[in-house]
Amino acid sequence: QVQLKETGPDLVQLTQTLSITCTVSGFSLTTYNVHWVRQPPGKGLEWMGAMWNGGGTDYNSAFKSRLSISRDTSKSQVFLKMNSLQTDDTAKYFCAMLGLDYWGQGVMVTVSS
Amino acid sequence: DIVMTQSPFSLAVSEGEMVTINCKSSQSLLSSGNQKNYLAWYQQKPGQSPKLLIYYASTRQSGVPDRFIGSGSGTDFTLTISDVQAEDLADYYCLQHYSSPTFGAGTKLELK
Numbered sequence: 035q036v037q038l039k040e041t042g043p044d045l046v047q048l049t050q051t052l053s054i055t056c057t058v059s060g061f062s063l064t065t066y067n068v069h070w071v072r073q074p075p076g077k078g079l080e081w082m083g084a085m086w087n088g089g090g091t092d093y094n095s096a097f098k099s100r101l102s103i104s105r106d107t108s109k110s111q112v113f114l115k116m117n118s119l120q121t122d123d124t125a126k127y128f129c130a131m132l133g134l135d136y137w138g139q140g141v142m143v144t145v146s147s
Numbered sequence: 148d149i150v151m152t153q154s155p156f157s158l159a160v161s162e163g164e165m166v167t168i169n170c171k172s173s174q175s176l177l178s179s180g181n182q183k184n185y186l187a188w189y190q191q192k193p194g195q196s197p198k199l200l201i202y203y204a205s206t207r208q209s210g211v212p213d214r215f216i217g218s219g220s221g222t223d224f225t226l227t228i229s230d231v232q233a234e235d236l237a238d239y240y241c242l243q244h245y246s247s248p249t250f251g252a253g254t255k256l257e258l259k
Contacts, residue, residue: 069248071250078238078240078250078251078252078253079189079191079197079240079242079250079253080250081242081247081248081249081250084248092247093247094148094247095148095247128196130196130197132187132242132244132248133202133244135198135199135208137196137197138196139196140196
């Protein structure tokens with residue numbers, strides 16, 4: 035069955051880089067798109083970007099200068115990297131197949147000074 | 148970027164009531180190619196990942212109770228929950244995916 039699982043750090047230092055891996059199973063990354071969505075504590079959902087099945091990417095303009103999404107199809111993994119972290123980047127980060135309603139459980143990342 | 152304006156921010160209801168949540172997009176979400184509106188509705192309960200309720204503005208996801216009804220076209224969309232049940236108390240979000248996706252700010256459905 036389709037599964038997505040995020041792995042990443044619980045804590046990242048201010049101004050450092052966040053790296054999260056989304057490992058998928060049950061489908062091919064060359065067939066379906068994978069999105070990144072985040073949610074600060076007590077706040078709403080924010081779309082960050084996507085890895086398209088053809089290998090291209092799309093980014094929310096709010097993050098464009100510091101966000102990078104890539105993939106390794108052989109490992110069925112999609113990667114999120116975001117630099118220059120600030121305290122307001124504290125959030126739960128999800129990978130998801132938005133159109134098909136498959137989501138990971140999310141990873142809660144706290145940015146600490 | 149398409150901006151999604153969702154209202155209200157919160158709603159207090161009693162079981163059995165009907166509620167309406169609105170989303171307005173800054174541009175039309177209707178594709179001229181297939182006449183589909185690229186608008187979805189999600190439900191999120193505390194501590195859980197969001198769950199898709201409605202896609203293409205009015206198509207109910209498999210397994211979603213028929214008390215959840217999506218309507219609208221172009222730039223104005225509505226999620227109606229008739230006969231609200233206690234299990235419906237959650238946050239609701241609209242999402243446009245006509246272009247780079249954007250979520251509405253969310254609506255918290257609470258018990259009166």
